[in-house]
Amino acid sequence: MSGKKTKAIISLCGKGGVGKTTVSALIVKALIEDPSKRVLAIDADPAVGLATALKINVKTTVDDIRNQFIELLEKGGAGDRDQVLGLLDYEMTGALHEKDNLAFLSIGRSETDGCYCQVNDLLKDIIGAIAENFDYLVIDAEAGVEQVNRRVLEKVTHLILISDLSTKGIKAAETIFSVAVKAVGFDKAGLIINRVRDQEEMKRITLPSNIAFLGSIPEDSVIRNADIEENNFLTIESTPAYEAVKRAMRALGVAGFNTTTLPGEGS
Numbered sequence: 644m645s646g647k648k649t650k651a652i653i654s655l656c657g658k659g660g661v662g663k664t665t666v667s668a669l670i671v672k673a674l675i676e677d678p679s680k681r682v683l684a685i686d687a688d689p690a691v692g693l694a695t696a697l698k699i700n701v702k703t704t705v706d707d708i709r710n711q712f713i714e715l716l717e718k719g720g721a722g723d724r725d726q727v728l729g730l731l732d733y734e735m736t737g738a739l740h741e742k743d744n745l746a747f748l749s750i751g752r753s754e755t756d757g758c759y760c761q762v763n764d765l766l767k768d769i770i771g772a773i774a775e776n777f778d779y780l781v782i783d784a785e786a787g788v789e790q791v792n793r794r795v796l797e798k799v800t801h802l803i804l805i806s807d808l809s810t811k812g813i814k815a816a817e818t819i820f821s822v823a824v825k826a827v828g829f830d831k832a833g834l835i836i837n838r839v840r841d842q843e844e845m846k847r848i849t850l851p852s853n854i855a856f857l858g859s860i861p862e863d864s865v866i867r868n869a870d871i872e873e874n875n876f877l878t879i880e881s882t883p884a885y886e887a888v889k890r891a892m893r894a895l896g897v898a899g900f901n902t903t904t905l906p907g908e909g910s
C-alpha cells in the first residue's frame with residue numbers, strides 16, 4: 644500500500660495547540676526544497692490549519708466527497724461497484740491540489756453518524772493509490788493515530804509525537820504512543836518538544852523513557868509572525884525552528900535527511 648516509491652509516510656500527532664500544523668508545514672517546506680522529491684501533504688485534522696499554513700485554497704475535502712456519495716447511495720443512484728469507484732476516483736482527483744512537486748489533500752470534518760464503511764474503505768483505497776505517486780507523505784493528524792488509519796491510510800512509517808513543555812502535552816504524547824504501539828503499524832517513532840525558550844527549560848521536564856527524543860524546537864518569532872500575518876510557511880526565510888525541524892527529521896532517520904547539508908540549508 645505504501646507503494647514501491649514512497650520513502651516515508653510521516654504522521655504528526657499530539658495534543659491540540661502544541662505545533663502539529665507548524666511542524667508539518669516546516670517538514671513539507673524542507674522536503675519540497677529538493678525539486679526531485681514529490682510530496683503529498685494531507686490535512687487530517689478536522690480543526691484544519693495546514694491548508695492555511697501552506698496557503699492552499701481548499702475547494703473540496705475528502706469528507707465532502709464522502710457525504711455526496713452517501714447521499715447518492717441512499718437515493719440508490721450510485722450504480723454498481725465499478726461505477727462508484729470510477730466516480731469516487733474522479734472526484735478525488737479533483738480534490739487533489741497540485742503545484743510543482745507539492746500536492747495537497749484535505750480530509751475534512753470527522754465522520755457523521757452511521758457506518759458507511761464501504762465508502763470509507765473505497766476512499767482509503769483511492770488515497771492509497773494516489774499516495775503511491777509520491778516520495779513522501781506528511782500527515783497533519785488529529786490527536787491519535789487511529790483516525791489516520793481509519794480515515795487516511797492503514798500504515799504510517801514515521802510517527803512524530805509533538806508536545807510543548809507542559810506535563811499535559813507530554814502525557815498526551817505518551818498515551819498516543821502507547822495506543823499506536825498496540826493498534827498501529829509504524830517503523831519509527833519519536834518525540835519533539837516544541838516552543839522551548841531556552842535549554843534550561845528542558846531540564847525541568849521528564850522525557851518519556853520509552854520514546855526516542857528527536858530534539859527540541861525553539862520558540863521562534865518568525866513562526867509567530869508568520870501565523871499572525873497568515874503568511875505562507877513555505878516562503879519564510881531560514882529560521883531556528885526550521886533548522887531544528889530538519890535536525891529532528893534526521894534524528895528520526897527519514898530518508899533524504901541524512902545528508903550533512905540539505906538544499907537550502909546554510910552552512
Ligand SMILES: Nc1ncnc2c1ncn2[C@@H]1O[C@H](COP(=O)(O)OP(=O)(O)O)[C@@H](O)[C@H]1O
Nearest residue numbers: 659660661662663664665861862863866867870
Ligand atoms: N516554535 C514555535 N514558535 C512560536 N510559535 C509557535 C511555534 N510552534 C507553534 N507555534 C504557535 O502555536 C500555535 C499553535 O500551533 P499549531 O501548529 O497550530 O498547533 P496544532 O496544529 O498542534 O494545534 C500557533 O499559533 C503557532 O504559531
Ligand SMILES: [Mg+2]
Nearest residue numbers: 663664688692
Ligand atoms: Mg493543527
